[in-house]
Amino acid sequence: MKILHAYCLNHNLGDYALGVGVKNLLRSYLSVDLIAETNLQGQVFNEYYIDNVVNKKFDLLVIGGGGIIHGAHWPNGWFWLINEELIGKIKIPFVVYGAGYNYFEDEAGIPEVGKQHLRTTMEKAAFFSLRNDESIQRFKEQLGLEVNEVPDPGFHINLGRSYFCPEKDPFVLVQLANDKPEFRFGESAKQDEFVSELRTVISGLAKRYKVILAPHVFEDIELSNRVAEGIPNSEVWKFSDFAFDHVEDCLGYYENAQFVLAMRGHGQIVPIAFNTPVIALENHPKHGGLMRKLGLAEYSVPVSSDNLSGELSQRLELLERTYSAYVDKLRKVNDELGVWSESSMVSLKQAVTSADNNI
Numbered sequence: 001m002k003i004l005h006a007y008c009l010n011h012n013l014g015d016y017a018l019g020v021g022v023k024n025l026l027r028s029y030l031s032v033d034l035i036a037e038t039n040l041q042g043q044v045f046n047e048y049y050i051d052n053v054v055n056k057k058f059d060l061l062v063i064g065g066g067g068i069i070h071g072a073h074w075p076n077g078w079f080w081l082i083n084e085e086l087i088g089k090i091k092i093p094f095v096v097y098g099a100g101y102n103y104f105e106d107e108a109g110i111p112e113v114g115k116q117h118l119r120t121t122m123e124k125a126a127f128f129s130l131r132n133d134e135s136i137q138r139f140k141e142q143l144g145l146e147v148n149e150v151p152d153p154g155f156h157i158n159l160g161r162s163y164f165c166p167e168k169d170p171f172v173l174v175q176l177a178n179d180k181p182e183f184r185f186g187e188s189a190k191q192d193e194f195v196s197e198l199r200t201v202i203s204g205l206a207k208r209y210k211v212i213l214a215p216h217v218f219e220d221i222e223l224s225n226r227v228a229e230g231i232p233n234s235e236v237w238k239f240s241d242f243a244f245d246h247v248e249d250c251l252g253y254y255e256n257a258q259f260v261l262a263m264r265g266h267g268q269i270v271p272i273a274f275n276t277p278v279i280a281l282e283n284h285p286k287h288g289g290l291m292r293k294l295g296l297a298e299y300s301v302p303v304s305s306d307n308l309s310g311e312l313s314q315r316l317e318l319l320e321r322t323y324s325a326y327v328d329k330l331r332k333v334n335d336e337l338g339v340w341s342e343s344s345m346v347s348l349k350q351a352v353t354s355a356d357n358n359i
Contacts (some may be wrong), residue, residue: 014266016247021153029345045082061094067102077114093355101135126355134289165252171210175267178223197308
């Protein structure tokens with residue numbers, strides 16, 4: 001089977017990491033001859049591309065995962081650049097796997113054009129699914145439709161794989177987010193307050209561990225530098241060393257960190273995949289949603305907290321006090337996610353086979 005994988009490229013380390021997970025799943029459950037890639041945020045699925053690339057060269061189109069249900073300014077209200085009337089021109093089976101509802105609470109949500117486009121996509125897709133961060137609840141509120149839920153494919157970056165990490169001393173990874181700051185922080189004064197509060201916590205952490213700040217997109221670098229500036233035993237990793245063709249070189253940091261403070265969904269998902277404890281710095285509904293789904297809500301704190309340094313210090317004390325139990329919990333969580341993903345992939349395979357037979 002020749003597969004075309006369309007997902008978000010050239011922007012976010014987390015998207016590349018989930019791409020590794022998608023390919024691991026596809027190779028584990030389907031008979032794969034090759035997997036090619038295209039950028040969902042750049043490739044226009046026009047009639048020429050559908051006829052001469054998608055239909056002519058591939059047997060299956062896989063869209064996702066990632067927070068691709070987002071962007072009211074996008075032509076279709078989400079990231080897939082295809083006119084609605086052309087979706088039916090795709091002659092091979094296609095699936096949407098582990099997509100995320102990524103609108104912030106202060107955004108208006110999916111525009112009407114997006115709702116109609118998504119309905120048509122769901123009707124034509126062999127398999128359509130959302131990731132397990134409560135996206136399904138937010139999606140249903142918008143469209144009123146039932147949909148499959150699957151573990152985010154990023155949980156499977158470690159299928160039969162381990163990653164090198166050059167750090168030898170115990171270290172903590174801190175992953176901050178600074179794109180769309182108006183939604184993550186609100187007023188600029190709130191971001192300044194966040195920086196001050198986080199520096200207090202990291203200054204304490206750096207006395208016990210090396211602290212490495214891990215930007216996932218270019219916009220994260222400035223915020224990471226502000227937080228780390230002048231704090232001994234802390235540094236910001238060199239974003240260009242990993243973005244984006246060397247993303248696998250950063251995964252070993254998540255695998256080998258003592259724990260992670262994460263301000264992005266994939267800053268949570270990637271370490272959890274390696275049984276590395278996480279504290280979520282909530283700034284989007286998906287962050288707390290994921291922790292609730294996994295039974296880890298006590299290890300989460302909103303960045304909008306009036307006493308962020310105090311609440312975060314409490315979560316850190318809890319994490320360090322319950323460290324072994326937390327790791328054991330993550331092993332069980334990953335076992336359960338593995339069973340769930342296997343069932344999902346079996347359903348996907350059956351749906352794809354049925355769709356292929358009907359073409």
